[in-house]
Amino acid sequence: MIVRPSLTRSIPFWILLVASLAVTVAGAAIVATTLPAMIAGLDDQTATGGLVYGGQSWITIGSGLLAAGLVGLFVLLALAAARSFLPVVKPTADAIEADDAETGDDTVLVRTDEVVPARDEVPAAR
Structure with missing residues (x-):
């Protein structure tokens, strides 16, 4: 992502x-x-x-x-x-390092597979 x-x-x-x-x-x-x-x-x-x-x-x-x-x-x-x-995407350290190695610039878009929900989700009581 x-x-x-x-x-x-x-x-x-x-x-x-x-x-x-x-x-x-x-x-x-x-x-x-x-x-x-x-x-x-x-x-x-x-x-x-x-x-x-x-x-x-x-x-x-x-x-x-x-x-x-x-x-x-x-x-x-x-x-x-x-x-x-x-959803808010939280970049991982591996993705940031890999991206820096490719371009040498840390301001470009970061690829990651970890997706964090936009809001804190509270599980419903059953």
Whole structure:
């Protein structure tokens, strides 16, 4: 088996997190700034065509960005939940030494056959 690094040490994990948060915040900011201006202009009956029709377009774009960012965050949450179900693999000393002899680098993936459950399992009383 190959030992995988933890999810928090994965660069794609952090890229997904940062990108999802950035897109969510950008979409929320567009909606939060455009909607009150459009509502105020319509209530005061001073709204121009550009404010009304342009505002609708900007709110549609902002809500699409907001939804895409939230989907990214849900994917991130599902990925973290799925990763928690994978077993933790404990490398053996023989596997580490064999891997060091092959590559000369101890930061590469380690092969082992010993699998340790992710959680401490308590046997059920019978």
